[in-house]
Amino acid sequence: MPSPATRTDPRRSEELRAFLFITVFLFPLLSVLLVSGFGFAVWIWQMIFGPPGV
Secondary structure, rough: OOOOOOOOOOOHHHHHHHHHHHHHHHHHHHHEEEEEEEEHHHHHHHHHHOOOOO
């Protein structure tokens, strides 16, 4: 019987694949979308109400 450290568990490989997907693709994509969405919202706000100033 193989030891728990050496046997390949399908759940472990799926978990590793999901972790890599989240860290390599999902989080960077969400951060870019969040920052660009905020920048777009500020740009629209300034088009309507003008730039900040006195």
